Amino acid sequence: MNEVIEIVKVGIADLNIIKAPQVIRTSGLGSCVGVVIYDSNQKLAGMVHVMLPDSSFAKEPFNKAKYADSGIDELVFLLENNGVSRHKMKAKIAGGSQMFQFASTNDTMRIGPRNVEAVKKKLDQLRIRILAEDVGGQSGRTIEFNPLTGLLKVRTVNLGEKEI
Numbered sequence: 001m002n003e004v005i006e007i008v009k010v011g012i013a014d015l016n017i018i019k020a021p022q023v024i025r026t027s028g029l030g031s032c033v034g035v036v037i038y039d040s041n042q043k044l045a046g047m048v049h050v051m052l053p054d055s056s057f058a059k060e061p062f063n064k065a066k067y068a069d070s071g072i073d074e075l076v077f078l079l080e081n082n083g084v085s086r087h088k089m090k091a092k093i094a095g096g097s098q099m100f101q102f103a104s105t106n107d108t109m110r111i112g113p114r115n116v117e118a119v120k121k122k123l124d125q126l127r128i129r130i131l132a133e134d135v136g137g138q139s140g141r142t143i144e145f146n147p148l149t150g151l152l153k154v155r156t157v158n159l160g161e162k163e164i
Contacts, residue, residue, distance in 0.1 A: 005022070005023055007022070007023050007024070008022055008023070009025055009026070010024060010025065010034075010047045011026070012026075012028055012049050012051060013050075013051045014048075014065050015047060015048035015071060016047060017046035017082060019042075019043060019044050019147070020043035020044075020146070020147040021148060022147075023144055023145060024047045024145050025142065025143065026047060026143055027141075027142035027143075028049075028140065028142075029140060030097050030099040030112070030140045031051075031095070031098070031111040032049055032051050032112075032115065033049075033096045033115045033119050033135070034050075034093065034141070035048045035050060035075070035093050036092045036152055037075055037090070038090060039084040039088045039089060039090075040090065040150050041088060042083065042088075043147040043148060044082060044084055046078055046079050047143075047145060048072060048074070048075045050065075050067065050115055050118075050119060051066045051067070051115075052068070052111070055067035055069055055070040058070075068115060068119045068121075069118065069122050072122045076126060087127075089126075089128045090130075091128050091129065091131065092145070092152040092164060093123075093132075093133045094135060094141055094143045095112070095115070095116075095135060095141055095143075096113060096116035096119075097112045097137050097139055097140065098113060098136070099112065112136070133164070134152075134154045137159075139157040139158055139159055140156070141154055141155065141157070142155045151163045151164070
């Protein structure tokens with residue numbers, strides 16, 4: 001008898017938290033980065049679908065989940081409010097593709113790599129260790145995290161599926 005597992009979906013520029021046996025999924029990760037922060041003891045996890053590196057240019061009111069800095073802060077805040085200690089938090093990240101090829105070396109077109117850099121910088125500031133990552137490349141991804149197993153399933157367009 002197969003148990004039906006509830007899948008909580010996270011949209012673009014969105015975030016949510018779950019508790020096992022739920023799993024959490026986001027799709028449409030091109031230049032965006034999916035950040036999963038979890039506590040393997042409590043089987044609690046959260047995911048944010050980051051679109052842009054930093055919120056400093058955002059106009060109020062703004063969607064915190066859209067940006068690496070404010071989105072990760074908000075996700076950590078939610079997890080802490082649900083009883084997760086910061087020192088027990090671990091992270092896994094995926095996405096940050098360079099979806100389009102440009103002749104110019106203009107930094108504003110490097111959204112994927114800049115998102116990855118911003119996510120890593122923010123997690124480092126918060127002292128949350130990244131245990132696994134699948135970033136870069138030129139293909140879109142869908143990710144699904146299961147807090148029971150601690151595995152992040154990554155489906156990459158034209159490249160198949162793996163677990164990290």
